[in-house]
Amino acid sequence: MTISLHTNWRDIPAAAHGCAAALGNFDGVHLGHAHLLRSVFAARPDLPPAVVTFEPHPRELFRPQDPPFRLTLCTERLEALRALGVRHVFQIGFDRAFSELTAEQFVDDVLHNALHLRHVGCGPDFAFGHRRGGHVGFLAERTHQLGMGFTAVQALADEGGPFSSSRIRRLLQDGYPSEAAGELGRPWCIRGVVQHGDKRGRLLGFPTANIPLGRHLEPARGVYAVTIRLPDGRSHIGVANIGRRPTINDGQQSRLEAHLFDFEGDLYGQELSVCLHTLLREEKRFDGLDALKNQITLDAALARQALGAAPSSH
Known part of the structure; x- marks a missing residue:
């Protein structure tokens, strides 16, 4: 329609x-x-x-x-x-x-x-x-x-009172995206245009689409299992970080970095919708990039599991 x-x-x-x-x-x-x-x-x-x-x-x-x-x-x-x-x-x-x-x-x-x-x-x-x-x-x-x-x-x-936008905001800020989805009637998504980052995710073996939060509410900082909708209507599952990247300590404002599983292509300048499903862990600082890479590998496996996907073959 x-x-x-x-x-x-x-x-x-x-x-x-x-x-x-x-x-x-x-x-x-x-x-x-x-x-x-x-x-x-x-x-x-x-x-x-x-x-x-x-x-x-x-x-x-x-x-x-x-x-x-x-x-x-x-x-x-x-x-x-x-x-x-x-x-x-x-x-x-x-x-x-x-x-x-x-x-x-x-x-x-x-x-x-x-x-x-x-x-x-x-x-x-x-x-x-x-x-x-x-x-x-x-x-x-x-x-x-x-x-x-x-x-x-x-x-x-x-039983919790009237459904309201403020109630859903609190759920997201407290790290409960699945409960927020239950009150929205669909997963909560952050939509934005992919911008150039520092390419550090690519060096770690996990290239990411970087999307500023802009005027969106900032949910609980951490790593999420997500689905990503592309402009052509296709969807990919993935893992995303929302926060200020304390290991790299770049001092920038919070942003969303999403890694799409089993995807190859250039997403710069495209508008994506990143839908949050499960908060896998809170944001934390790691001792160096090797420790961060090991954690991201674990995060990706947990995200696949949370989303009911088969493990990666590589």
């Missing part, structure tokens, strides 16, 4: 008018988000299913000093929404001017007059407008006055 991304809310094509849209940031597109989407779209199954979201995340604008926290950036979020049946994504550029809109202006000028939505829905914590002045009750009242449908959706919860 195709999905259309609209990034200029003031100029929406007529073909995208008349949708039923779920409202939110949708960082991670987790099981709670999937529940919200199903609930909103079930209320009006005759309308094209859509999402209204924001870029950057408001927290990135208002608290730029915070460490990166994003679970999904635009491309990964779009793919996850497409997999859930969304046809249109209205991705609003969130800047200072937009943040000054009142709650009433957001509903009237954006949702009603610009996006031409016929039905909207949100979770219980959705707040909008200048200084988060709008809430679910106001949205229900104002959409009714404008002749728009509205669905208030209760948060999906389990």
